[in-house]
Amino acid sequence: MESILYTVTVYTENQVGLLNQISIIFGRRRLNIESLSVSASAIEGIHKFIITTNSDRDTIQKVVQQIEKRIDVLRAFFYTEDEIFYQEVALYKVATEKLLDDSGIEELIRRHNARILEVNRTYTVIEKSGHTEETQQLFEELSKFGVMQFVRSGRVAITKSTVEHVSLFLEAQECRRLSTKE
Structure with a gap:
């Protein structure tokens, strides 16, 4: 499958240790995080992680599903560059x-x-x-x-x-x- 740059957005409550849990998911799939930023979102009390990685569509879907299983994660999505x-x-x-x-x-x-x-x-x-x-x-x-x-x-x-x-x-x-x- 073709590997392209995906942007993953993760919406969370601001909890200690969550970044580590999320980065482990990428590591287990042998995906390198190319860039990462975290900030408050437009919704009060909700933070937004923006992570880029090169992957194929099937693998990135599985990564997002695994991220959403974390207790403090509200939702996670992935996008191609033409969607953002x-x-x-x-x-x-x-x-x-x-x-x-x-x-x-x-x-x-x-x-x-x-x-x-x-x-x-x-x-x-x-x-x-x-x-x-x-x-x-x-x-x-x-x-x-x-x-x-x-x-x-x-x-x-x-x-x-x-x-x-x-x-x-x-x-x-x-x-x-x-x-x-x-």
Whole structure:
């Protein structure tokens, strides 16, 4: 089967040790986590894990099913790149002196839609958001100036769907809860 990059979203309560439990599921299937980000979601009290991994469809379906068996997991979904909007953020630290010596640096920053966060006598910090290929391209072009530090965040993503799937799930759970009370 063909291996492609999938984005897995996991909605959870904020519980200690859950990240470890989820990462073990990927490890058991011999899947490398390419990127990972965790944050609060649009729903109060619910956190969202965004994990990318290369896999085939059958394996990723099994991984998501195993993740959903965890007690603190509300729901988990997987998406291909055409089903989501996504971005990453990258930071680059470059020696200020080297940047000042090259007049093309302004054009380079403009061309990549990057921005300067900090300039001091020692270093300049540049920020770029975009897809992995875009942030990597800027890294490669800045490398001629001697990149002192480079970091890229995990993917952040939202679905192209008009409704957040977990919202529908939570609404259904609430309706069930209310109907059993009557």
